[in-house]
Amino acid sequence: MNSSPRYIQIQDFILEKINTHVWLPGNKIPTELELTKQFNVSRMTVNKAIRDLVNQGLLERTPRLGTFVCQKKVESSLSDIRNIADEIRQRGKTYSNKILRQVTIPADDEIAIRLGVRIDTPIFFSEIIHYEDDTALQLEVRWVNPLFAPEYITQDFSLATPNEYLTKNCPLSSIEHTVEAVMPTTSIQQNLNLTALQPCLLLNRRTWSKQDLISVALLYHPADKYKLSLKAEI
Incomplete structure (x- = not known):
């Protein structure tokens, strides 16, 4: 009994x-x-x-x-930058990705301002879907200044993520994060397997190495699967 x-x-x-x-x-x-x-x-x-x-x-x-x-959500810290592949593997899951684009493009008005370069400056652009097991967990859209990471465009990101490459070759000195909830575009719906009514959690990130602005990234996550946290000492 x-x-x-x-x-x-x-x-x-x-x-x-x-x-x-x-x-x-x-x-x-x-x-x-x-x-x-x-x-x-x-x-x-x-x-x-x-x-x-x-x-x-x-x-x-x-x-x-x-x-x-409750829907179980993956949690990631805002106070640092961790490699998403490591996070997934540490949870005992299988990491994989799909590289959608990896090209050199001219900087438009918005990206030129955010990356600190002149308009039409050639910059590196990558777009990658990161998977936990078979579930799309993050769409990473990233712009990189070639001046500071000249070999970025030739990397095989199926072997090492952009985060892993940049952290190794451009040691992080500071980061800027902003977070917002957004409704997914048709393209984001397809890439993250969402419906038009499922919101995304968007992390806007800029990273510096010493005084150099290296990268601008937009990281989209399904809001029902992902959450961000911040722990600060006061």
């Missing part, structure tokens, strides 16, 4: 359904009233069980709709 408190038994029941994939991310779980009847306990007991799991990030409550299994 299970001697655990009743709210723990309810939590164990819910967790067993999640861990065995009976209830998948996004699935609605039984109502508090249904669980009250199933376990023959008070509404308060069921509420505590669910509230604890919500606080742990395993469930989420949506007003007037019910309680749902």
